[in-house]
Every structure is written in C-alpha cells, then in structure tokens.
Amino acid sequence: MADRSFSDLSLAALYDTLNPWGLGDDFCLDLVLSARSVLDVGCGTGQLLGRAREAGHEGRLCGLDPAAAMLVQARRRPGVEWVLGDLAATRWEREFDLVVMTGHAFQVLLGDEQLRDALGAVHQALSPDGRFVFETRNPAARAWESWTPEHVREVTDARGDAVRIWHDVETPVAGDRVTFTETFDHPGWERPRVSRSTLRFLGPDALDGFLTEAGLAVHERYGDWGRGSFTPASPEIITVARPERP
Secondary structure: OOOHHHHOHHHHOOHHHHOOOOHHHHHHHHHHHOOOEEEEEOOOOOHHHHHHHHOOOOOEEEEEEOOHHHHHHHOOOOOOEEEEOOOOOOOOOOOEEEEEEOOOHHHHOOOHHHHHHHHHHHHHHEEEEEEEEEEEEOHHHOHHHHOOOOOOEEEEOOOOOEEEEEEEEOOOOOOOEEEEEEEEEOOOOOOOEEEEEEEEOOOHHHHHHHHHHOOEEEEEEEOOOOOOEOOOOOOEEEEEEEEOOO
16 A cells, blocks of 8 residues: 555655655666666656656556555656556566666565565566666665654745645654655645654665575675765665576
8 A cells, every 4th residue: 555645645745855866867768778678666747757758768667656646746757657556466577688676666665575475576576687776775774764754854845835745754763664654745635644654674694685585696796876885874775686596
C-alpha cells in the first residue's frame, strides 16, 4: 500500500518540486542510458525514465509503482510503459538489462519475506548479465535524527503558493525500522495533510545476506553519489549487484 504522500493526487503533483533532480539521478541516468531495457521499481512520477527517453534512449523503458496518483504524473511522459503494481504482483522473465530502485524505495521493504520476495522478483526479471542498482541510507549515519518538526522545508507549488513540510519521528526508535510522520501545510487547505511512513535501515552485512539468498552478488558499492568508497560514516549504501554465475 502506498503512503498518503504518494497516493494523494495533490501531494503527488508536488513530488518533483519536493525532490528535484540531483546527483543520484545523474548517477542512475548514466546507467539507464547504457542499458537496452530498464525496469524502474517505484518509479514515482517517472522523472528518471522520462529524462532517459528525452536524452535519446531507444530501447525498452518500464516504470512500476503501486501509487496510482504518482502514475497520473508519470503518464504525462511519453514513450514509456507505466505499470501500476509492485514486485509481489508482477513478474518478468529475464527481460531487463537493468533494474533500478531510486529515492530510497528499497527501504519500504519492511519484512524479511517481503524483501526476499522482492529480490527474487528482481533476479527473475534480470538478464544473465543484468545489473540491479539501489540505494539505502546507512543506518550508522542515523539520518532520522534530523527529521524533526524544527527542520521545516518550504517549496512553491505550480500556482505560486508556499507549501511547508516537516517530519516527526516516533520514538524510541527500536531495531532497524524508523516510523515517522510527514506533514504538508498549504494555505489553500482546511487542515494540514499528514502521511505516516516506516522505513527499514539495513547495514551492509544484512543487505549482502539478503542479496546472496536471492542469487545476487555485489559488483560495486559506493558511499555517496560521487562514487566515493563506502565507509562506516558514509551517508548512503549504493549497491550495484549482478546475478551470480551458476
């Protein structure tokens, strides 16, 4: 089930403004442009695949997302297959040279079995020489400690109105799951809109264990979008995995 921040049409319309193109998108775009067929899991509004098509990608581009409101935005970008659903409900057989999960979408896979099923579906979708690219926040960096109501973001919507956004983490944080609310306040709304989310923060050893179970092997790993080496203090765990050879 999609969080309200993704399933609400008015909030989905704000997504690109809240999440402007950045270094991570450049990183993934280079990989997309070098692959003949690409599956973007949790594609959201379709920025990545839309940009790839605009840049001249001539192969197959497919975006998958469980939030219909996000795909309303994505379908404004032509030349891409947009599929409503998730990895649990959709299966491809060796059809993609690249599978990507951007925007920390990997962290919404909360349960062990859910994660195993998703990685199994990724493995099934990949060609024998394909690559799976995803990022997750490094739990050692404890990013959630800065997700407080005092840190308010303000963006301007298409009409020029200011929208204020803030987060509040439910404490105490136990284990590897962090639950928080995201509040959106718009001058044209009767009351703020609140989305509640939970993310899973897995360290590299746990990640590698799940990947190995799924028949995937780490090919490259970085700690930031500049391709810096991963260290315990890195903000991100950026992984490029490939199917293991039989």
